[in-house]
Amino acid sequence: MTDLDTYWRDLVTAAMLGTDRRDPPVPPDGPIADLVDDALRPDPGSRMLATVAAVAAARRAAFVPGPSADTLQPPEADDRPMCSPSAAATWRQIVSEWSVLEDEWMLAVIERGLRLSPDVLVEALARHRSDGVRRARVMLAGGAVARWLVGHVPELSATSSRRVAAAAVGELPALPMPPELDQLRSLDAHTVxxxxxxxxxxxxxxxxxxxxxxxxxxxxxxxxxxEVAAALQGTGVGHALALADLARLRHRMLTELE
Incomplete structure (x- = not known):
C-alpha cells in the first residue's frame, strides 16, 4: 500500500467522523499538500473537500491500464438473403396469435434459402431454448450468426444438449384431424x-x-x-371469421417468403 493509499484511508475515516469531531489529516509533503495550502480554505470542512478532490484525482491518475482485451471476432459471412421486415413482422404475429403456423414459417425460411433477421433470430433463440427440434430449425435459419450469438450470449444457449433426429427437424409435424376433414386437404379450392x-x-x-x-x-x-378465407368470411360466424383470419395470415406468410 502506498503512502497515498494510507492517507486516503485516514481521510475517509475523518470524513466519516465529521470535521467537527476530527480535523482533516495533514497531507504528506508534496504536490497535494501544496495544492491544499494554496487553496486557502478557511475552515476544516472546506479543507477536507479540497483535500478529497486532490487525492481522488491523484489516485485516478496513478491507475495503470490492464492488458487489452482480445478483439471480438465477427461471425462468419452468410451470403443468404435476409428475410424481409414484413416477414419478420408476420413471424411476430404468428407467435402471438397463431403459433400453429410457426413450424411452417421457419421451414419455409430454410427451404427457400433465406436467413433470419437479427431481431427475429434473438427472439427465436430465446423462445426455443428448451425445444430441441424447433431450436435446431432456428439454428439452421440463423446460420453463422446464430452460432456466434449462442457462443457469446449464455442466456441464448439451449437448456439441453440432447440431439434431435434430422428427419424431425426437416419435416412439418402432422396435426390431428378426423378423416372427413383430412380428406379435404387434397380437394380443390372451391370444394374445400x-x-x-x-x-x-x-x-x-x-x-x-x-x-x-x-x-x-x-x-x-x-x-x-x-378462396377458403373468402368463403369463411362470408358466413359471418365467429369461429369461421377466426379461421378466415388464419387462412389469410398463412397465405401472406408464404407469399412473403417466396
Whole structure:
C-alpha cells in the first residue's frame, strides 16, 4: 500500500467522523499538500473537500491500464438473403396469435434459402431454448450468426444438449384431424371452401370443432387459402371469421417468403 493509499484511508475515516469531531489529516509533503495550502480554505470542512478532490484525482491518475482485451471476432459471412421486415413482422404475429403456423414459417425460411433477421433470430433463440427440434430449425435459419450469438450470449444457449433426429427437424409435424376433414386437404379450392362454409352455416361446425379446423387450415394446400378465407368470411360466424383470419395470415406468410 502506498503512502497515498494510507492517507486516503485516514481521510475517509475523518470524513466519516465529521470535521467537527476530527480535523482533516495533514497531507504528506508534496504536490497535494501544496495544492491544499494554496487553496486557502478557511475552515476544516472546506479543507477536507479540497483535500478529497486532490487525492481522488491523484489516485485516478496513478491507475495503470490492464492488458487489452482480445478483439471480438465477427461471425462468419452468410451470403443468404435476409428475410424481409414484413416477414419478420408476420413471424411476430404468428407467435402471438397463431403459433400453429410457426413450424411452417421457419421451414419455409430454410427451404427457400433465406436467413433470419437479427431481431427475429434473438427472439427465436430465446423462445426455443428448451425445444430441441424447433431450436435446431432456428439454428439452421440463423446460420453463422446464430452460432456466434449462442457462443457469446449464455442466456441464448439451449437448456439441453440432447440431439434431435434430422428427419424431425426437416419435416412439418402432422396435426390431428378426423378423416372427413383430412380428406379435404387434397380437394380443390372451391370444394374445400364450400364444405367449410356450409358446415358453419348449417350448424355442423361449432366451438368443439375449432381445434381440428385450425389444424386443417394450417395444413391444407396453400392454393386453396384465398378462396377458403373468402368463403369463411362470408358466413359471418365467429369461429369461421377466426379461421378466415388464419387462412389469410398463412397465405401472406408464404407469399412473403417466396
Amino acid at each position: 371452401a364450400r364444405r367449410l362454409a356450409g358446415g358453419f352455416e348449417d350448424g355442423r361446425f361449432g366451438g368443439p370443432d375449432r381445434a381440428v379446423l385450425v389444424n386443417l387450415v394450417a395444413r391444407c394446400r396453400p392454393a386453396v387459402l384465398v
